Amino acid sequence: ETGVTQTPRHLVMGMTNKKSLKCEQHLGHNAMYWYKQSAKKPLELMFVYNFKEQTENNSVPSRFSPECPNSSHLFLHLHTLQPEDSALYLCASSQRTSTDTQYFGPGTRLTVL
Amino acid sequence: QQPVQSPQAVILREGEDAVINCSSSKALYSVHWYRQKHGEAPVFLMILLKGGEQKGHEKISASFNEKKQQSSLYLTASQLSYSGTYFCGTEITDKLIFGTGTRLQVFP
Numbered sequence: 001e002t003g004v005t006q007t008p009r010h011l012v013m014g015m016t017n018k019k020s021l022k023c024e025q026h027l028g029h030n031a032m033y034w035y036k037q038s039a040k041k042p043l044e045l046m047f048v049y050n051f052k053e054q055t056e057n058n059s060v061p062s063r064f065s066p067e068c069p070n071s072s073h074l075f076l077h078l079h080t081l082q083p084e085d086s087a088l089y090l091c092a093s094s095q096r097t098s099t100d101t102q103y104f105g106p107g108t109r110l111t112v113l
Numbered sequence: 114q115q116p117v118q119s120p121q122a123v124i125l126r127e128g129e130d131a132v133i134n135c136s137s138s139k140a141l142y143s144v145h146w147y148r149q150k151h152g153e154a155p156v157f158l159m160i161l162l163k164g165g166e167q168k169g170h171e172k173i174s175a176s177f178n179e180k181k182q183q184s185s186l187y188l189t190a191s192q193l194s195y196s197g198t199y200f201c202g203t204e205i206t207d208k209l210i211f212g213t214g215t216r217l218q219v220f221p
Contacts, residue, residue, distance in 0.1 A: 004154075042115060043155070043200060043211040056208065090154065099143060099204045104154035 002026050004105035006091050012111045013081065021076040021108045023091030031097065032074040034066060035090040037107070043090070049074060050096070081112045114139060116203045116212040123217045125191045133215045135201030136183040144177050144184040145202035145209060148195075155200060158186075191219045 004025045013019050025032065034046040048056035049068040063085075065077040074091055088107045094100035116137040123131050135144060143162050149155040161177035161184055172189040184203075188195055196219045201212040 042213050045208070045210070048208075099145075099209055101145070101157045101160065102209070103157070106154050 004091060004093055004103050006089075006105035006108050008108060009106065010109045010111075012113065013078070014113050015081060015083070017081075018077070018079040020078065021089055021091075021110075023074040023076075023105055025072055025074075025091075025093040025103070025105075027093055027103060029093040029095050029103070030071050031094045031100070032068060032071070033092045033094075033102065034074065034076050035092065035104075037088040037090055038086075047076075078110075081110075083112050086110055086112045114205060115210055116201055118199075118201060118212040118215045120215060121213070123215060125195075125217065125219045127193060127219055127221055128190050129219075131188045131191060131217065133186040133188075133199050133201075133217070134183060135185070135203070135212050136181075137203045137205070139182065139203070139205050141177075141179055141182055141184075141203050141205070143204040144175075145204070146175055146184075146186055147200045147202065147211075148197045149200065149214075150197040158199075188217070191217075193219050193221065195219050 007022045030051050032049045036044045045058050046060045047066045052068050067075040090107045091105040092102040094102045116135050119134045145160050146158040147155040163179050175186045177184045198214045198216045200214050202209040
């Protein structure tokens, strides 16, 4: 596989469920990101990891919990979500800083019932 | 902080030109342009750095006016494949903030 991959591509969950989104990049990059994209809204930056260290948490509710075990993998753990959390969750990676070219994965379409 | 894009939507016939603008209230260090086709991930088009540099990518070019804190994306002789949502991303204090997006539809 090449580029940035995300699994699952679609996820439906209840408000009391716990699930995780996975992102993997095969580009040798050191920075990884989570974005939320809702209908008719811009890309909202959620978290940034640089060399496995979290460098940005954009006031994201604690029901979203990121994890970066190494430079190639990024997870987003979800628990007790709300219907308004339904959105497309995009993962991206870049070589180093937040301002390097970012390569996006295909996203996970999340629906919270 | 979020850059504002205009227009919000554009409808074109194949071969027509379009301009998409991106304005920021903050001083800019660079501007990134991305295109997202329906159901797909955003794809990088180009970066413009301080200095008013103009760049090109096939028949898509862009300019960056740091004094006016804005960038413009020029699509010349549009093709069907240009359809999608265009986002500008502005670099503010080492963070990339994306604009509201401009939806472009090209019809035959």
